[in-house]
Amino acid sequence: MIKNLQTPYFVIREELLSQNVEAFRNALNLFWPNSILSYSVKTNALPWILKWMRAHDISAEVVSDEEYQLALLSSYSPTQIVLNGPIKGEICFREAISGGSVVNIDSAKELKYLERYGLLQTERIGIRVNVDPSIFQNEDVGYQEDGFRFGFSEENGELKKVISIIQKASTDGNFGLHIHVNSITRSVDVYRQIAKYAAKIIRKYQLELSYIDIGGGFFGGVPEKTTPEEYLSVIREELKNEIDPAITCLIIEPGSALIGSAVELHASILDVKDTVHARIVTTDASRIYIDPLWLKKNYLFSSNAKKPSIPRQVICGYTCMDHDRIMVIEDYPEFSIGDDISFQRVGNYTVTFGGPFIRPYPPVYVESNGELTLVRKAMTIKDYYRMETV
Numbered sequence: 001m002i003k004n005l006q007t008p009y010f011v012i013r014e015e016l017l018s019q020n021v022e023a024f025r026n027a028l029n030l031f032w033p034n035s036i037l038s039y040s041v042k043t044n045a046l047p048w049i050l051k052w053m054r055a056h057d058i059s060a061e062v063v064s065d066e067e068y069q070l071a072l073l074s075s076y077s078p079t080q081i082v083l084n085g086p087i088k089g090e091i092c093f094r095e096a097i098s099g100g101s102v103v104n105i106d107s108a109k110e111l112k113y114l115e116r117y118g119l120l121q122t123e124r125i126g127i128r129v130n131v132d133p134s135i136f137q138n139e140d141v142g143y144q145e146d147g148f149r150f151g152f153s154e155e156n157g158e159l160k161k162v163i164s165i166i167q168k169a170s171t172d173g174n175f176g177l178h179i180h181v182n183s184i185t186r187s188v189d190v191y192r193q194i195a196k197y198a199a200k201i202i203r204k205y206q207l208e209l210s211y212i213d214i215g216g217g218f219f220g221g222v223p224e225k226t227t228p229e230e231y232l233s234v235i236r237e238e239l240k241n242e243i244d245p246a247i248t249c250l251i252i253e254p255g256s257a258l259i260g261s262a263v264e265l266h267a268s269i270l271d272v273k274d275t276v277h278a279r280i281v282t283t284d285a286s287r288i289y290i291d292p293l294w295l296k297k298n299y300l301f302s303s304n305a306k307k308p309s310i311p312r313q314v315i316c317g318y319t320c321m322d323h324d325r326i327m328v329i330e331d332y333p334e335f336s337i338g339d340d341i342s343f344q345r346v347g348n349y350t351v352t353f354g355g356p357f358i359r360p361y362p363p364v365y366v367e368s369n370g371e372l373t374l375v376r377k378a379m380t381i382k383d384y385y386r387m388e389t390v
């Protein structure tokens with residue numbers, strides 16, 4: 001815990017954020033200099049982060065009209081925004097196209113919008129491809145039964161139809177392809193398969209793409225895991241026979257890989273008790289702060305607990321939901337009331353995701369060169385009341 005600060009609070013380590021960005025930038029410079037690095041806003045939509053990304057020349061990848069507006073509020077210009085997803089509203093869609101955003105089309109409904117505007121310039125328009133999950137190993141990618149939700153399938157002929165509609169709408173026939181896949185393992189082999197799949201489509205339809213957008217889903221900032229260079233080298237290797245990287249721009253949309261490892265949550269131990277089954281340690285953290293997807297089993301953590309070790313402690317959150325159990329810690333110093341505990345690498349799908357459930361949002365600080373700056377005030381219950389009242 002940082003002296004005199006009331007827990008719980010998040011800290012963004014600016015140096016780690018910079019290192020994660022630099023790692024991707026260096027890899028892009030090495031393997032695909034003609035590229036756009038864009039940040040997946042939904043992964044952590046804190047305005048400070050968006051302004052930081054904008055100031056470091058990183059585009060914003062957004063998936064709703066509201067995220068589009070948030071990017072504009074955070075000093076982005078339309079040309080620095082990539083608009084994705086299946087819920088684009090027509091007004092936002094038109095604003096994005098006329099403003100020069102990259103727009104990846106997800107459905108037939110959006111094709112109708114395009115036809116309505118009699119589109120000629122398609123250089124910054126892309127088609128989201130619905131990748132067949134059977135090209136991946138089962139342990140790498142889920143959705144094997146029902147497939148992915150997004151984009152157009154090559155296998156049922158929908159992709160072919162869309163390609164020909166966009167080609168007709170275009171003066172120069174140039175457009176992009178978008179292939180993002182959520183994987184379980186973030187394995188480099190997932191990107192090899194994505195790139196091979198893209199290469200097959202490019203070859204089959206003799207496409208001359210203005211861009212290829214490989215999406216996000218990478219590791220970043222975690223030692224021992226795949227590095228940006230390893231991902232980028234495989235992507236280039238698999239695409240180089242079909243695409244000239246000097247002509248076709250590569251877009252990537254990392255979220256977790258940029259912000260995940262740069263954020264910590266600092267908390268305190270509120271209570272310690274024994275039941276007949278376990279040692280229960282209640283904290284003022286919660287899984288809704290650091291794992292709103294309710295998936296993680298372990299965290300990198302540190303604490304100032306000083307007592308001798310005990311075999312097993314169940315670390316729980318502040319909410320009154322019995323399943324708000326953060327993790328089980330084994331053979332670790334016994335926690336006492338008032339001890340500190342902090343959880344590292346908790347930046348993805350947190351901070352703005354958890355919601356003011358039972359207690360309003362905690363504050364967020366940025367640490368830079370040893371100095372702390374408050375970038376989000378703690379929400380008060382009066383703020384909450386105002387927000388939830390007409």
Ligand SMILES: Cc1ncc(COP(=O)(O)O)c(C=O)c1O
Nearest residue numbers: 040043180216217253254255256
């Ligand atoms: C289209 C798209 N791009 C980028 C991302 C970012 O993924 P990650 O945060 O895993 O890098 C996502 C996440 O689901 C996504 O759907």
